[in-house]
Amino acid sequence: MKKNLLLLFVLLTAQINAQCWRSIRTGTYHTIAIKTDGTLWAWGNNSQGQLGDGTTIQKYSPTQIGTATDWKTINVGQNHSTAIKTDGTLWAWGYNVLGQLGDGTTTARNSPTQIGTATDWKALAAGSNHTTAIKTDGTLWAWGYNGYGQLGDGTTTNRNSPTQIGTAIDWKTIALAANHTVAIKTDGTLWSWGYNASGQLGDGTNTTKYSPTQIGSATDWKTLTVGQNHSTAIKTDGTLWAWGYNVLGQLGDGTTTARNSPTQIGTATDWTTITAGQYHTTAIKTDGTLWAWGYNGYRQLGDGTTTNRNSPTQIGTATDWKTITAGQHHTMAIKTDDTLWAWGYNASGQLGDGTNVIKNAPTAISCSLYATTTQTNVTCNGSIMGTASVTASGGTSPYTYLWSNGNETASITGLTAGDNSCTITDNIGATIVKNFTITTTTDTTIPVISANGDKSVNIDSGACGASVIVSATATDNCSVGVATGVRSDALALNAVYPIGTTTITWNVSDSNGNAAVAVVQTVIVTDNQLPVITAFGAIHVSTDAAVCGASVAVATALASDNCIVGTPNGVRSDAKLLAEIYPIGTTIITWNVSDSNGNAAVAVIQTVTVIDNEVPVITANGDKSVNVGSGVCGANVVVSATATDNCSVNTPTGIRSDAKLLTELYPIGTTTITWNVSDANENAAVAVTQTVTVSDNVIPVITADGDKSVNVGSGVCGANVVVSATATDNCSVGTPTGIRSDAKLLTELYPVGITTIIWNVSDANANAAVAVTQTVTVSDNVIPVITANGDKSVNVGSGVCGANVVVSATATDN
Numbered sequence: 001m002k003k004n005l006l007l008l009f010v011l012l013t014a015q016i017n018a019q020c021w022r023s024i025r026t027g028t029y030h031t032i033a034i035k036t037d038g039t040l041w042a043w044g045n046n047s048q049g050q051l052g053d054g055t056t057i058q059k060y061s062p063t064q065i066g067t068a069t070d071w072k073t074i075n076v077g078q079n080h081s082t083a084i085k086t087d088g089t090l091w092a093w094g095y096n097v098l099g100q101l102g103d104g105t106t107t108a109r110n111s112p113t114q115i116g117t118a119t120d121w122k123a124l125a126a127g128s129n130h131t132t133a134i135k136t137d138g139t140l141w142a143w144g145y146n147g148y149g150q151l152g153d154g155t156t157t158n159r160n161s162p163t164q165i166g167t168a169i170d171w172k173t174i175a176l177a178a179n180h181t182v183a184i185k186t187d188g189t190l191w192s193w194g195y196n197a198s199g200q201l202g203d204g205t206n207t208t209k210y211s212p213t214q215i216g217s218a219t220d221w222k223t224l225t226v227g228q229n230h231s232t233a234i235k236t237d238g239t240l241w242a243w244g245y246n247v248l249g250q251l252g253d254g255t256t257t258a259r260n261s262p263t264q265i266g267t268a269t270d271w272t273t274i275t276a277g278q279y280h281t282t283a284i285k286t287d288g289t290l291w292a293w294g295y296n297g298y299r300q301l302g303d304g305t306t307t308n309r310n311s312p313t314q315i316g317t318a319t320d321w322k323t324i325t326a327g328q329h330h331t332m333a334i335k336t337d338d339t340l341w342a343w344g345y346n347a348s349g350q351l352g353d354g355t356n357v358i359k360n361a362p363t364a365i366s367c368s369l370y371a372t373t374t375q376t377n378v379t380c381n382g383s384i385m386g387t388a389s390v391t392a393s394g395g396t397s398p399y400t401y402l403w404s405n406g407n408e409t410a411s412i413t414g415l416t417a418g419d420n421s422c423t424i425t426d427n428i429g430a431t432i433v434k435n436f437t438i439t440t441t442t443d444t445t446i447p448v449i450s451a452n453g454d455k456s457v458n459i460d461s462g463a464c465g466a467s468v469i470v471s472a473t474a475t476d477n478c479s480v481g482v483a484t485g486v487r488s489d490a491l492a493l494n495a496v497y498p499i500g501t502t503t504i505t506w507n508v509s510d511s512n513g514n515a516a517v518a519v520v521q522t523v524i525v526t527d528n529q530l531p532v533i534t535a536f537g538a539i540h541v542s543t544d545a546a547v548c549g550a551s552v553a554v555a556t557a558l559a560s561d562n563c564i565v566g567t568p569n570g571v572r573s574d575a576k577l578l579a580e581i582y583p584i585g586t587t588i589i590t591w592n593v594s595d596s597n598g599n600a601a602v603a604v605i606q607t608v609t610v611i612d613n614e615v616p617v618i619t620a621n622g623d624k625s626v627n628v629g630s631g632v633c634g635a636n637v638v639v640s641a642t643a644t645d646n647c648s649v650n651t652p653t654g655i656r657s658d659a660k661l662l663t664e665l666y667p668i669g670t671t672t673i674t675w676n677v678s679d680a681n682e683n684a685a686v687a688v689t690q691t692v693t694v695s696d697n698v699i700p701v702i703t704a705d706g707d708k709s710v711n712v713g714s715g716v717c718g719a720n721v722v723v724s725a726t727a728t729d730n731c732s733v734g735t736p737t738g739i740r741s742d743a744k745l746l747t748e749l750y751p752v753g754i755t756t757i758i759w760n761v762s763d764a765n766a767n768a769a770v771a772v773t774q775t776v777t778v779s780d781n782v783i784p785v786i787t788a789n790g791d792k793s794v795n796v797g798s799g800v801c802g803a804n805v806v807v808s809a810t811a812t813d814n
Contacts, residue, residue, distance in 0.1 A: 020338040020393045026327030027076035029348040038069035044350030048079040049110025050094030060349030077126035088119035098129045099160025100144030106160060127176030138169035148179040149210030150194030177226040188219035198229040199260025200244030206260060227276035238269035248279045249310025250294030277326035288319035298329035299360035300344035337397050340365040378417050378440045386415030386438035392424045400425045446514040447476035449483050449506045451521040458528045464563035465496040466525045472506040479511040499527045499597050531561040531601035533568050533591050539608045548647035549581035550610045557591040564596040584612045584681055616645035616685035618652045618675045624692040633731035634665040635694040645679040652677040668694045668765060696765035700729035702736045704759055704774040711781045717814050718749040719778040729763040736761035752780045784813035
């Protein structure tokens with residue numbers, strides 16, 4: 001069983017004089033530093049009050065400025081100093097003729113003066129006579145001398161209070177020189193502005209810029225620094241770049257030629273920290289080695305010579321350099337053990353070694369030996385759990401330790417109640433003694449349970465819950481067991497946690513029976529997995545027989561989910577039940593379902609397409625066979641047809657073969673009617689032909705002009721008689737034909753006596769009329785006339801007593 005012990009610490013802290021160094025910045029001839037306890041220290045030239053100690057007297061060794069312990073960030077210009085406190089306030093002091101302090105005046109200050117009331121200052125940089133800073137919102141601000149546009153506000157007007165530069169909110173870091181400014185944005189781009197006579201802006205020209213100008217298009221700039229007229233930077237890949245003034249080799253490219261655009265220095269990719277003085281440059285590599293190049297007339301390179309270097313030169317063999325800063329002609333650095341080192345020009349005491357002697361190699365600047373102590377009292381009766389430890393710093397490392405019990409390490413354990421002491425000695429023999437008294441008290445301290453936090457997780461993939469690792473540790477001044485957790489659902493702690501909130505109540509008691517305050521841990525599992533609906537695909541069917549639609553068995557869609565999910569609900573686009581007849585056309589079924597945790601699936605669309613392939617059926621009212629109507633040559637016949645279909649269908653349309661209306665008189669003979677119709681879905685019926693046959697059963701009627709009884713004509717033995725007959729019929733009929741019984745023409749002389757005429761006729765439909773007999777009776781009422789050959793008076797013929805006389809007579813009659 002794992003035991004977690006929390007020992008009651010009584011922190012005892014002792015300070016002997018000053019503490020060791022956290023950060024440092026150099027000006028022209030002065031130095032400002034912050035110690036690890038947050039105190040502010042300064043030394044060197046103080047002619048303008050730039051040290052901030054309330055005087056203008058220069059100092060040759062570190063001097064504490066005030067008593068505040070909340071200094072966070074510092075930066076210095078030629079003769080002024082600036083700082084930010086941990087509360088985000090901005091402070092400045094020193095020379096102010098050009099407004100570089102930013103307090104709204106041009107009055108010098110010889111002690112730290114708060115600038116405005118803002119509490120959101122994040123980073124700052126100081127040039128010779130101007131200052132810039134970045135706020136926590138990423139905005140850029142500047143003030144002080146602006147003769148070359150180095151403030152970046154587009155003017156050459158000096159500012160004596162912080163002035164926002166542009167509207168950008170993505171400034172990351174910034175560096176200032178005498179008259180130019182270089183910065184990096186959060187996107188890794190490089191920007192510069194101000195004086196550019198030596199190409200120190202890096203834009204490929206020597207033209208001064210009055211507002212921020214992007215340099216190239218690279219987005220991998222990491223850190224930068226600037227000298228009086230040159231600039232250097234490191235990219236995220238660890239490569240080193242430089243540009244600007246190079247007469248003294250300060251660019252490090254092996255030449256003394258100025259560069260007006262970023263030029264890579266060597267091929268190394270392990271540069272990590274860089275700083276530039278007036279005409280020299282120093283840097284630290286990732287292996288902790290120190291390098292320098294440029295002007296060395298004041299031994300500021302630290303290589304033990306006064307020889308200028310035009311390429312990076314390693315300074316010594318140490319591999320524990322941490323930070324570095326360069327002044328005009330001096331350099332200072334802090335090692336990983338927080339010791340301070342200095343070299344170069346020292347006329348104003350800016351090295352802080354108590355002298356004004358130049359140093360030609362890194363020289364340690366003493367930081368007083370001090371130590372913090374920590375002890376654990378024996379709070380468990382009769383135990384030997386007391387501990388004590390010391391942490392030494394300052395002085396000159398390494399340190400040795402000697403405890404009153406003979407132990408020679410920085411920490412000892414297994415102590416009982418009583419007095420103990422530790423003597424700490426640094427590398428130059430300075431000593432301090434730390435005393436400890438381990439006490440024994442009754443244990444009334446309850447254990448403290450710390451769970452590994454409330455958990456809010458999503459379900460595991462494919463599971464209706466989540467595997468969640470929960471744990472709790474118990475700390476106590478004495479021995480304490482492992483906290484026991486009980487889930488609200490009574491399952492094991494390593495069982496899958498269901499969706500919703502599960503509480504775990506942790507309890508433990510220490511070895512002295514002190515019960516901890518129960519800790520409740522919550523595990524909230526959220527189901528963020530949507531159900532998945534699977535429908536059975538699009539359906540295409542024909543209409544059911546005699547139905548304007550189709551009965552379709554739509555299989556219910558399936559739903560799958562990591563948890564419980566119901567059956568998907570399908571909603572038809574026509575709002576009818578899924579089991580009802582589906583109409584012709586496409587019906588959309590939208591399937592939806594939500595799981596038991598209210599997660600709605602993505603709706604799935606299924607289509608049911610019903611095609612009407614059933615043609616209408618026409619039924620006529622039968623073929624018709626009728627006789628002509630009375631007095632007409634045809635018949636009025638009622639014809640009709642109906643259409644049946646599974647869907648909507650109109651009344652059939654009939655077209656007569658004689659192109660007449662259906663309601664008009666049907667002629668004798670056979671008339672066909674072709675019936676057609678299409679249903680609502682444009683399915684055409686099979687045409688139906690109906691016949692109407694009209695028969696003519698009406699015979700013509702002959703009317704003669706009556707029997708004739710006449711006398712003979714004058715002078716003739718007969719009579720000329722005009723006879724005639726007419727025929728009437730419901731249809732077309734010709735003129736009757738009369739035939740005389742004497743077979744003569746009707747116009748010839750009728751003889752005395754009776755002549756009969758038989759009249760006949762047939763109509764256009766060959767119906768023969770009933771023959772009609774007409775009689776013509778001619779009576780002879782004329783008597784004959786005798787004509788003798790005249791009376792005779794003659795003489796006797798010769799020899800005869802008488803005369804032969806020829807007599808004769810003729811008779812004429814009609």
